[in-house]
Amino acid sequence: MSKPSQFKLLAQRRFAPFFWAQFFGAFNDNVFKTALLTVLTFEALSWTTMDRGFLNNLIPGLFILPFVLFSAIAGQLADKFEKSGLVRYIKLLEIAIMLMAAVGWMRQDLWLLIAAVAGMGLHSALFGPVKYAYLPQKLAPNELVGGNGLVEMGTFVGILLGEVLGAVLVLHKPWGVELVAGGTIAIACAGWLASRAIPLSPAPAPELKINWNLATETVRNIRYSKQNRPVFLSMLANSWFWFYGAILLAQFPLYAKEYLHGDHGIFVLLLTIFSLGIGTGSLLCERLSGHKVEIGLVPFGAIGLTIFGFDLFLASGSYTNTSLVDIAGFVQQQGSIRILLDCLLIGVFGGLYIVPLFALIQTRCDPQHMSRTIAGMNILNAVFMVAAALLAMVLLNLGLSIPQLFMVTAILNALVTLYIFTVVPEFLLRFLAWLMLHSTHRVRTFNGERIPAEGAAILVCNHVSYMDAIVILAASPRPLRFVMDHRIFKIPLLSTLFKAVRAIPIAPASEDPVVMEAAFGSIARALERGELVCIFPEGKLTHDGELNEFKGGIMKILERTPVPVIPMALRGLWGSLWTRSADNPFQRSFRSGPFGRLELAVGRPMVAAEVTPEILRAEVARLRGARK
Template sequence: MQKNSQFALLRQRRFAPFFWTQFLGAFNDNVFKTALLTIITYDALTWTTTDVGLLNNLIPGLFILPFLLFSATAGQLADKFEKSRLTRFVKLLEIAIMLVAAAGWLTHSLWLLVAAVVGMGLHSTLFGPVKYAYLPQQLKAEELVGGNGVIEMGTFVGILLGEVLGAVLVLHKPWGVHLVAFGTIAIAVLGWLTSRGVPLTPAPAPNLRINWNPLTETVRNIGHTRQNRTVFLSVLGNSWFWFYGAILLAQFPLYAKNYLHGDHGVFVLLLTVFSLGIGAGSLLCERLSGHKIEIGLVPFGAIGLSVFGFDLFLASLSYVNTELVGVQDFVAQKGSWRILFDCVFIGVFGGFYIVPLFALIQTRTDPAHLSRTIAGMNIMNALFMVTAALVAMVLLGMGLSIPQIFMVTALMNAVVALYIFLLVPEFLMRFFAWMLIHTLHRVEAVDADRIPEAGPAVLVCNHVSYMDALVIAAASPRPIRFVMDHRIFGIPVISWLFRAAKAIPIAPAREDAKLMAQAYDQIAAALEEGDLVCIFPEGKLTRDGEIDAFRSGVQHIVARTPVPVIPMALRGLWGSLLTRGDGNPFERSFRRGPWSRLSLSVGEPLAPAEVTPDALRRQVLALRGDWK
């Protein structure tokens, strides 16, 4: 596959049949659910006397109830059994559920349709762990972000088309109910046919003994996930996104009808622009991340979710139309384009938020336990979505308007996101690094694939500016433990960030021999745990752009813990704002202009026996060349 073409996966058997199977599943889910919500919202009296607002929040809650009850079992099944066979079984189950739903449509039985909603929730529960554990088994590491992006795009385009088709078909007089009933059966059959092309995907834990007790297995599953703090907090972050989305989407039918005074076409338009935004954001992730897992996009996405969620509240206040309008008249109303703009960008930033989180969970989880971790995530998602339905009903009961619910959700998102990112500063560090290389500089990483994706190594680089660590971190596919001067490490306010990022403070022996010994102990421990450690052997920032003599620290490190040493060179940073040259730093930066170009060049790994200060310096000089 060409590195810059995630869509090339759609031509490959290891991806395409699975993509279309999950696409049709999402499509069918939403044809059915949206048809049901639409008929309840716009034709309620012929179906039920139950409060419409209550049903609009209850039905999505019932859909996700099986995630709470059966996700633990589904995760075990996905780890124990071959995935293509399991996928085909799930698609046969979907056909059976749609037959039950058809009976509900044709007999005008609301509660039979509600039972089918629960059935489709079970279908999605069983397929969820298969869906996200399948990708790491079939895709290469560099394909994972792009593959997840295409899957998320397909899922939300499927959701979009399903919502549009469901809303349009069910109100098509006089055959709308029949079209939905038989159409969903046909889509389920088509999904089973595509599933037959999914390639063999061996079970990672075929000898796993199934624990059929969902309660004890759920507790064990979540407990196992908690052992990896970064993964567990990523799971919580993922679940929060579904809380946010569940509240927003559940309000859209009545928001369109009662606040925008639109017909069902306006409701469909809101769903359309939101889903297109999610799809666009998911696809953009690969380009913005540079074809690697870039968790710096997650805080960026969280910021956008709060900003545009809050602006949706403000935009709703400025919308003054009180007459019933269709789509054409709605877009002609003052303030309508701002509302649509907010819905699109909530979706776009939602894509930025969710795709890197999925990729992080997939790559930092034990492959033999991945399906169960995904199942644990689905349990958490279900808890958060059930809570979202309850919170929305409580807020409505307190007298809050739907725009006010948008505002409260946006503010809650800001608080929760900040809490998670403070607990895992790696997100914020990567965000700062990502912003740096997409605003102040245009960064080119040369041979960055020489930085190993697994296993210990010492990275060695020339020291040009105060932001060297951010540039290097942005180019690395995994976290790095930076060795830094103890005086910088102790700077008030930002010292907590250095500590949270597990930076290692060091001092010269003449200043603090004890701290120096502790630093070497921490470096050895980090390498033994398989981490990357980066050191700047010059021991200080350059004052003239030249590379100073290298000290013997690296040689001491690899003598104690023999690991590969990877030379690197920063090029193009000299003279920027955060360098230590003579003259006014702002004047130097102004001369360089915005978006100046810089490069990180990575050399071939050196064996420990080859490492000497002079040899390393020659390697770094050769990598840097004449470009300072």
């Protein structure tokens, strides 16, 4: 079943004006910041006598400080007021800040420009909660990953173009500062014009009473977010990415100048390659996730951030050039292509890492608290980025080189992500499911949107192979509680994984009536909490590819908790290595080729009153068809 392209959203009023408003905001931020950092890096003596390394970490730190101070207020405003009008006021603030910055440019007043940096941080802090809370109001669930991918792509393309334009304009003699001053005002005006076309977006909590106490509201916001553990840990994982990125990007100016011995064009090249990588990774998410929220991509992205971050340290050590070079001279140096490839792949894996996290937060948090949840994440982002700036300054003062700082960051990334994926095993399990399926099969899901995005339901499927649960898990947008044989549940080592994903062990009454009753109790409680439960009514794997008799346990479940039942059918797995086919295992492993076609068909939900084991079996057989 074909899916609409995410790029079609760019032609729709519900998305396009919002996209361009946020694009021009990111663009303007980076024209201004990069121009200032470029001047301080390459023309420092005519502006200040302060240490350049200190300023290169101080300015990004001051930009994100308003996120710590004002995000809690911004989240409340975005939940209380209609969003399109709020965006227009924020864009007017941006115009005022750029007018103030223009005065600073013309007078070469460094501290006025630094104040404007903090002002743009305030602008971004106010816009952030609106930005990510707007998307789930206007996009369908199957559009969220694509929409978030476009927003992240647009953000980083804006960052890229802003960094390139800022670095080029400010060094354009003799009108550099004038071009930056006028250009940033013009871009702010373009963002305001785009915001005027954003459609109305009703406030989810118009009765909310604003708490203007920054400290108490910040604490309350974080405490509220912690109540939803998967969402809160996703917020932490998101903030860690900004820690990683803040350290990396803050070092690029001096890294390009002092380690690569390049002119400012090399700095622009590094930013370009990294930003293109982020945009590419963000857009790839929709294709790799199958148009659903696939958090299995998050560990994949984290692994890439560690590998290529560490390799950037190694590649820097093999770069031996000591003479000043431009872009053409740089790419001819030994080791330069490896450095550029590392920067590109760090960006690609960063996009794969961050887009599913945004989508998960948007789909699993309380809609009436969406903006305040995003604000809480922005607070955490800011704290992590301030910590990144402080850590970088401390380590550099202790004598570490910039490449060594890249190495430390990559190692920290491995440790932090290992911790997050240990305490939230759903990330790791979804990654393993995604990796196994996409490396061995061509997987296709039919009518996957019938698996409910919220509310309780029972998923019922034929039992073909040992991979069945992995296939179903990969197709579901939500966590699943699988009911499984108690003997398999007790297998050493695997038992730890089954417990972590809260599988429910069950046994026949003839073997262990206590375990059986406990299983039915656990199923009932899960359904009462609004969770999805998946069962295999055959109770065993098929030995011939045909459906076995469906047991009556489904009726006992529905008698206690009458919820919708969703029939599903797997097709294309029978005869593979993972089944109980009597054929030779070696022959079975190659029967379907290296990328065999595997399908999961999802039927229409059935109300509890119309369900019987016989009717369910007939519906699953119909969905499966002739293909086993």
